Amino acid sequence: MLRTALTIALISIPMVQGTNLWAQGQESPPPEDVERIIEEILQLRGEAEALLETLPPELREEVERRWLELQVVPPEVPAETVSRPAPAVEVPPEPDLGPEDSAPLPAEMAPAQEPTPEPEPETELEPAPESQPSAISEVEPEPEPAKACDSLGPLDSNGDGVISASDRNWRYLRLRADIGGKSTSMGDLESLYDLGIREIDVNLRFYKLDDGFKGDITIDDRIRFELAGKRKSSRRSMILFVEASRLARSGSLRLVDASGALLAGDQPLAPGVALQTAEGKRLPLLCP
Incomplete structure (x- = not known):
């Protein structure tokens, strides 16, 4: 099974490299090929996740470690900017004024002075009438809409708005049955893939199953997934x-x-719990 998981990882790497080549200026594939490639990659990722769950913990951690090494992207090095000196601007010297240039202008050549405007008579301002309270001012403003809950934002590694198998932290999420409010100590953890869940909205509004069905998510003291079966x-x-x-x-x-x-x-x-990044930034998991 380990060989199968590694084979799937090696298959997905050329696909990702192919998309990088298209992004570098080569001819893009037709839309139907792009959709087919995306579906194949997601299917392979799902199968790889299922295979990882069957491995012993030591082998599973080794596969995950090597897979994370393949996903590391070297940081971009900004190009060094070379400062160039500003071009020198030559200022022509002022010409020397001779005695004939500095002589005062005759009266007929002197600039005409503008006449001083006469002050306008002051007008008495009447006091403005007192404003009557209008009925509109008595209406209370409507409350602002509730802020969208972005509890799982840090887990959305590719920024597509959903948490899915294409995100590196998807494999660490689990669900446990809520048995009379004692789900923290009762029942087994189940993988999202085994339950048919393929996507979780980053704003925790819904989840999506493999057949396209969207289920509800409620938030109180926990994040609860309401799984709807064929029967009540x-x-x-x-x-x-x-x-x-x-x-x-x-x-x-x-x-x-x-x-x-x-x-x-x-x-x-x-x-009360939060996700902390490698840089030390702490992000709360639930909306206030």
């Missing part, structure tokens, strides 16, 4: 978790509590 009895609510230890080992993000202490193990996304 099969519907269930599940809480979003993150594998904090594996996320920290990836080097891109860490899960910390309100005091900044690093969290480990399986952690629910709840008020």
Whole structure:
């Protein structure tokens, strides 16, 4: 299985390199080829995720480490700017004035002086009438719309507005059944891929299944996915978790509590926890 996972990774690398060549000025493929390539890459990523779940922890971490090394992009080095001295501008010398130039002008050649305007008579200003309170001023302003919740923004590594298999941190998200509010200690964690979930809106408005169905996400003390089954009895609510230890080992993000202490193990996304970047910037996971 390890050989299969590595083969999938090697297949996806040439596809990504091909898209880089198109971005460098070569002839772009037709739209139907672009769509087909995207679907194949996402399918291969999904299969690779499923294979990773079946590996022992040591082999899985080694595959993830090598895959992250392949995804590292060297930072762009800004071109050095060379300052050039401004061109010197020669100022012509002022001509010397002779005695004939400095002599005063005769009266007929002197510039005419403008007549001084006469002051206008002052007008008394009448006081403005007192404004009557209008009915419009009594109307209270409408409340501002609620701010969009961007709790999962740091996990959207490619910036396409959704969390999916194309994001490097997708594999660390899990769901656990909400059993009477005790889901933090009961039930097994389930992968998003096994539950058929393929996308999560970065603003936590909905999730999308493999068949295109969009489900609801509610936020209170947890982030809850309402999974709708074919029957009412099969519907269930599940809480979003993150594998904090594996996320920290990836080097891109860490899960910390309100005091900044690093969290480990399986952690629910709840008020008081935050994602911390490698630069030390702390981002809250839930809307205030």
